[in-house]
Amino acid sequence: MAKPKLRNIPNLSTRATPGETIAVRVTPKAAKDSIVIDSGTIRISVTVPPENGKANDAVRRILAAAMGVAPSDLTLKQGQSARDKLFVYTS
Template identity: 55%
Template structure:
């Protein structure tokens, strides 16, 4: 996938940690940012057939420096507000 704009969140990569995200699908670029403690994720993928969720998982895993398989989508499969847990 193309390069991403991601902050280094590796200090937060603790087992059991949860990450609440506000997602914007169909964005012009893939990016992850933090505004006032709220993580915001922009992905170019469309919200169909789980494509946007997969892109968000990949972006968050890159920022945390962990494998995608260690992230679990706990809440928000079809919503813009999502909650991920690091296993």
């Protein structure tokens, strides 16, 4: 999978604290990859379909880019097949 091409991503580096949980709302099969903070809620849109974990992997990569960390440092704790997901930063 190629790296997501994002512009104007918000800086979420303050969330890069070990053990920090990050709640996100995901929209798969969107027109473009994007990340937006709306009223404190992180909303991530990805272009890939929710098949075989592809959307979860794309969300992990986009969230990691916004946080300035490696995607392998983020673990999906809750929401494997749901739109609302909970990631944990483990460094």
